[in-house]
Amino acid sequence: MVAVSIALSVMVVVRIWNRTGPGWAQPITGPLAAALLVLLTGVPPALGTGYGYALTGVLVIAACYGLALLIPPTRRALAAQYFPTPWRTAILEIPLATVVFEEIAFRGVLWTLIDRQHGPVWATGVTAVLFGLWHISPDPALRSQLGTVAFTTIAGVAFGLLRDVSGGLLAPVAVHWAANGLGVLASTAVRARSGDDRRGPVANG
Numbered sequence: 001m002v003a004v005s006i007a008l009s010v011m012v013v014v015r016i017w018n019r020t021g022p023g024w025a026q027p028i029t030g031p032l033a034a035a036l037l038v039l040l041t042g043v044p045p046a047l048g049t050g051y052g053y054a055l056t057g058v059l060v061i062a063a064c065y066g067l068a069l070l071i072p073p074t075r076r077a078l079a080a081q082y083f084p085t086p087w088r089t090a091i092l093e094i095p096l097a098t099v100v101f102e103e104i105a106f107r108g109v110l111w112t113l114i115d116r117q118h119g120p121v122w123a124t125g126v127t128a129v130l131f132g133l134w135h136i137s138p139d140p141a142l143r144s145q146l147g148t149v150a151f152t153t154i155a156g157v158a159f160g161l162l163r164d165v166s167g168g169l170l171a172p173v174a175v176h177w178a179a180n181g182l183g184v185l186a187s188t189a190v191r192a193r194s195g196d197d198r199r200g201p202v203a204n205g
Contacts, residue, residue, distance in 0.1 A: 001113060001117070003041045003042065003043070003109075003113050004110065004113050004114070006040050006041055007037060007040075007041050007105065007109050007110055007113065008110075010033065010036065010037050010040065010105075011037075011105050011134075014029075014033045014101060014105075015134065017029060017033075019138070026093070026096075026097035026098075027092060027093050027096035027097045028096075029097075030096050030097045030098065030100050030101040031096055031100050031101070033101050034100050034101045034104040034105065037101075037104060037105055037109055038104065038108070038109065041109050041113070043108065043109045043112050043113060045104050045108045045109075045169055046108070046112075046167070046168040046169060047168045047169050047170045047173075048166050048167040048168015048169060048170050048171070049166075049167065049168065049170070050162070050165075050166025050167060050168055050170050050171035051170065053162055053165065053166040053170075053171035054166070054170050054171040054173075054174035054175070055174075057162065057171060057174060057175035057178065058174050058175060058177075058178040058182075061175060061178035061179055061182055062178065062182055065078075065182050065183065065186040068186065069186060069189070069190065075190055078183070078186050078187045078190045079187065079190040079191050079194060081183075081184075081187040082187075082191070083184050083187065083188060086184050086185060086187075086188040087185075089181075089184050090180075090181035090182070090184040090185050091181070094177060094180045094181045094184070095177055095181070098176075098180060099173055099176045099177045099180070100173075102131070102134070102176070103159070103169050103172055103173045103176055104169065106127045106130065106131050106134075106156065106159070106160075107127065107159055107160060107162075107163040107169055107172045108169055110123075110126075110127050110130070111123045111124070111127050111160060111163055114126055114127065120160075120164045123160065123164075124156075124157060124160030124161060124163075124164060125157075125160075127156060127160055128153050128154075128156030128157040128159075128160055129153055129156070130156075131152055131153065131155070131156030131159070132149040132150065132151075132152045132153030132156060133149060134152070135148050135149060135152040136148070136149060155176075155179065158175070159172040159175065159176060160172075162175060
């Protein structure tokens with residue numbers, strides 16, 4: 001399909017830009033690229049009315065992070081991440097630089113185009129696999145790469161299911177933000193509680 005090819009082409013360009021462009025520009029280019037993607041493919045972003053799914057999903061993610069804070073190994077894993085401006089990262093950078101474009105691209109445009117031709121099962125499966133591959137990083141460690149791709153593919157399935165049952169992007173957007181944004185805040189809370197303000201590796205949203 002022409003629209004799918006256009007969407008994938010724009011996404012490849014955006015991914016390259018994400019890896020090579022300046023970090024300060026990402027919150028600006030994310031929404032602009034999402035708008036361009038919608039314009040070129042003619043697929044409007046359907047937010048839907050899945051308020052219940054969105055709220056439930058956010059609460060589940062928050063509960064998972066709360067549990068993680070109580071378990072020493074996961075608490076140490078959270079403490080290993082460092083974010084110099086955690087509130088800005090969680091409230092501004094993650095939504096604009098990451099969530100908006102990824103959700104409109106994967107669960108908005110691509111999901112809708114595939115669903116029209118092959119149904120929601122194919123739409124969810126294909127976009128989940130592509131979402132996993134989207135998160136391949138320059139990290140040369142094969143085990144780390146496989147773990148990241150597997151985890152984000154599973155997340156892509158969950159987001160796709162939310163897109164299907166809720167009828168729009170509101171629920172996957174909310175849960176996607178919660179998974180990343182609340183993770184930043186949980187990590188910061190652990191480091192603050194331990195009194196560790198040393199710089200550590202900064203994780204992408």
